[in-house]
Amino acid sequence: MQIDLVQLRTFVAVAEEQHLTRAAERLHISQSAASAHVRAVEERLDTQLFVRTNRSLELTRAGQLLLDKAKILLNEAAVFTSFAREIRGKIEGHLVIGASSEPATTGIGEVIGALRAKHPLISADLRARPSASTRQGLKTGELDIGLILGRPIDAGFTYYELTKVQFRVAGPAAWKDRIETANWAELASLPWITTTDSSIAYTAMLKDLFEARGLELNIVATFDNAAVGRAMLEAGVGVMLMREVHVNQGIEQGTMAVSPIAHAQFQLFMAHLTSRRNDPLIRAFLEAATDVWPDLRVTPTLVAG
Secondary structure (H helix, E strand, O other): OOOOOOHHHHHHHHHOOOHHHHHHHOOOOOHHHHHHHHHHHHHHHHHEEEEOOOOOOOOHHHHHHHHHHHHHHHHHHHHHHHHHHHHOOOOEEEEEEEEEOOHHOOOOOHHHHHHHHHHOEEEEEEEEOOOHHOOOHHHHHOOEEEEEOOOOOOOOEEEEEEEEEEEEEEEEEHHHHHHHHHHHHHHHHHHEEEEEOOOOHHHHHHHHHHHHOOOEEEEEEEEEEEEHHHHHOOOOEEEEEEEEEHHHHHHHHOEEEEEEEEEEEEEEEEEEEEHHHOOHHHHHHHHHHHHHHOOOOOEEEOOOO
């Protein structure tokens, strides 16, 4: 009995997302294809992997036991491919890179340009996805390189700090007087647009700004893409924590107002699986990356918790 790695990767994505449509979007395949992949894995294993609840798919006990093994197998497949490239001795292939929904502010486009100039036989696929999804994609082999806003907590990753991203609390220009004069309690009581719980960085920054002061945000809407959040802000839905570069643009355009008291920052890292450190494709990407980020250095991994 053979297991198709593409179908196995779909199983892992569905297990992590607990939702067929979200998993399909993450893998850039149709929902029907994702469903067929899961069904094929179940048939080949002769095992039910999921049970459907009201709004999600949950792993059966057998599915839970197989999930970790599937991740290990996918990782080993990536290492095998890396070894094959070294034997062949040619730097050619395809890199899939996961970046945040704000790739224009990271310099990743310039890195891909430098990569293509140095290694024209390497093609690249840049995918915008949140940091939590990027971590998952690296672990399952969906991604080769990832840009992550957060902390270097994954023991199996090699991290490189790129920069510290500055954040401000901003809201609609029509609320300028309320936002600019608000104290911390008044700021928390304004209608808030926040990211989903999967964003470790945003959650940590909001905790430092408000929960540390004993305040609870008045959340009225959430988003999983920063551009969507900004669209809601400009439509007058509420205030949000936003990258400073976009706040400055909004102020110049007259669409936003900013709080003078609320500042935050978080580290932006590039990461890849440590097991792939000798992969010629990874090495080629790092070589190109140093042209854009000349101070690129490995960052020690923190102990989670």
